Amino acid sequence: ALVGYGEDLVYKVEAGKRIPRREYLVDADRVLNANGVIEATWEDVKRVRYPKKIRELGKLEAKAIEIGIFECNIIAGLLQTSEHARELIQARQPPYSPDDVERMVAARLARQSVFDRDPSPSLHFVLEEAPLHRQVGGTMVWRKQLERLLELGQLHNVTLQVMPTNTDAHPGLDGRIELMKFPDGTAVGRSDGAFGGRPITDPKQLRILELRYGTIRAQALTPRASLAFIEQLLGET
Structure with missing residues (x-):
């Protein structure tokens, strides 16, 4: 609810069934207070998406x-x-x-x-x-x-x-x-x-x-x- 994405999408990302867009990683990093750790995975995601x-x-x-x-x-x-x-x-x-x-x-x-x-x-x-x-x-x-x-x-x-x-x-x-x-x-x-x-x-x-x-x-x-x-x-x- 905090990031505005459906539960099905979140499940698919977490299960490795769907590769996220950068916006998703940024929003997830923000609401989970990850201090840039989640957002930083974008560099890896770019290579495998x-x-x-x-x-x-x-x-x-x-x-x-x-x-x-x-x-x-x-x-x-x-x-x-x-x-x-x-x-x-x-x-x-x-x-x-x-x-x-x-x-x-x-x-x-x-x-x-x-x-x-x-x-x-x-x-x-x-x-x-x-x-x-x-x-x-x-x-x-x-x-x-x-x-x-x-x-x-x-x-x-x-x-x-x-x-x-x-x-x-x-x-x-x-x-x-x-x-x-x-x-x-x-x-x-x-x-x-x-x-x-x-x-x-x-x-x-x-x-x-x-x-x-x-x-x-x-x-x-x-x-x-x-x-x-x-x-x-x-x-x-």
Whole structure:
């Protein structure tokens, strides 16, 4: 009653079934007169509140000076609004529990801190046209997502391109491609359609992914034309 959280939530936190938000720890510390001991656990909580796979991806993205992503079936996670992300995650089968859904949404949004880094990394995105038409979550959620794309696409360090559906075949038709480069000159890449979908660091394999990604960017609409295309979609509703 003192912290304003339901008994069920308190039980789940104490039983390790739900990872608390920082606000919960602050409030619990205050009402229990813990003198900062409970609040201090936030540093540990931050490291474990997301699935291990997401934590590792977030670490890589946080260090990268250049990130390039091609998505063919969905809007890239780094570009998603919370509402759009929630709808996609809830659509999975078998379904996740409500708590797991919220954890995954929070994890996806936490990765978007890459846009706030200083110095800014160079971020490139190529999205297939088809997912931009899919009104995930209804018209308002869809419009908000398109507006978010326009907002991010206008940042000085972000390049956003759309691959039109009426284009010729391209190297990304068999799935997602992601490339990340780091300050020490190393890089890591992954492609659904190459090398078993596993992350790769071998320079020869990376050059293959870079060639594929470069070809995709060359076939996509220019950044200016891509933003104009998204604006046109918004204007049609």
